[in-house]
Amino acid sequence: MTRGIGWYVHHQGAGHLQRARAVAAQLSCPCTIMGTLAGLGEAGPNVLDLPDDRPLDEGAAFAGFDGEAERPDAMHYAPLRHPGLRRRMAQIAEWVDRTDPALLVVDVSVEVALFARLLSVPTVVVRLAGERTDRPHLEAFRSASRLLAPFPAALEAPGVPDWVRAKTFYAGFLGLAPNGGSTEGRNIVVVFGRGGEGGDLAAIAAAARQVPDRQWHVLGPVSGQSDLPPNLRIHGWVSDVGAHLAEAALLVGGAGDGLVALAAAHGKRFVCLPELRAYGEQTEKAKALGRLGAAIVRPTWPAEHEWPALVAEGLALNATIIAGLYEPVALGRCAAFLDGLATQ
Structure with a gap:
């Protein structure tokens, strides 16, 4: 045996x-x-x-x-x-x-x-x-x-x-390979992982209001209270993050292994907001992505007024750089x- x-x-x-x-x-x-x-x-x-x-x-x-x-x-x-x-x-x-x-x-x-x-x-x-x-x-x-x-x-x-x-x-x-590939959509997909504190609903809603011409889809844990703008949808936990990501124009999330792998596998432009982890796990990975030009990196959730320029900067990324990291x-x-x- x-x-x-x-x-x-x-x-x-x-x-x-x-x-x-x-x-x-x-x-x-x-x-x-x-x-x-x-x-x-x-x-x-x-x-x-x-x-x-x-x-x-x-x-x-x-x-x-x-x-x-x-x-x-x-x-x-x-x-x-x-x-x-x-x-x-x-x-x-x-x-x-x-x-x-x-x-x-x-x-x-x-x-x-x-x-x-x-x-x-x-x-x-x-x-x-x-x-x-x-x-x-x-x-x-x-x-x-x-x-x-x-x-x-x-x-x-x-x-x-x-x-x-x-x-x-x-x-x-x-990570598992994408099923059915990806398309170039218009959505902004925000992902919060299981190991962190999740998202703040008021801050997310404020960001979505600043970019009203894009539909925002938020996956993972979110806490707090806020009125939701019409272009924001909160999904909570989903079984297949990749299915939502496949039609995104821009991904926003931390630098966990799973999410970075999904971004690379789908070749998605990425605004990376590393979460606090022991030994700077996500921070160091985000720095490397930034050095390569594979993502736009910010140390914390951006202020409300920063989002229009940040989304524009993210959409201007060369997606082939992050896609080239996927094997x-x-x-x-x-x-x-x-x-x-x-x-x-």
Whole structure:
């Protein structure tokens, strides 16, 4: 029997799970997706739903760090007396002992990467964008057999050490290809992801009023109260962001992996408003897009009066630049890379 691959997914945002699903569908080796997956539609023999390890204090924000006064320098999150974390690691160890995996992909957790090394399992650690040169990240990178960057090499940050670059497989954007292609529409599509704070309805409505000749469609979480102008529609969560994006003239949103991949896959002009994330993940990626001329970048949601000029600037972008970052065979190439490591 072919030894399988495990794929650990972090629970912040939806991108980690979407990436795992997309690549797993292309793998030749059997793949088990593991993580805190309850309520995300994941079930079956190839899923390991792990206990939640987030802070026990109800309502506490999860920032990826624990509050321990004394924590090993090689770790970010190792809270003491946390039963969920204890059971989580025990289940991972039991799964490893029972299945003898060829490889574990870790997307992302320094602690799971180091734990897998102690379990004598080769790992591929997913290396996200941002300033990840702190000791815990570097120790996780050092422990891994290889690193996997879910973005093209053109978006690499300038301060990444040479040995980290040399160990990295640049997979490109690992999103599903557009169904039916894209058209040049007139809509402005605004997207807010699962991992952030969402949009402010009053600010969105004010922006739409400033550009009344365009229909605005907003996807994802939005909060607050406001009267809506006739050219603004709030959709909330949708199952297929790509279907809405396909007919857009301009995309507005953060710099999450999934959304940037969609922008590139559809070749859409992009106003990028990076959301605050640990290690400047979205900020650094947005800077790279700006350097390439692949997007118009602003650090925060623009003021009401800025929108007419900003939309005009976005519509003047050369869409072939961002489209050139998309590699249609990225998923298959990534799967072949992992299959090759698993069968060595």
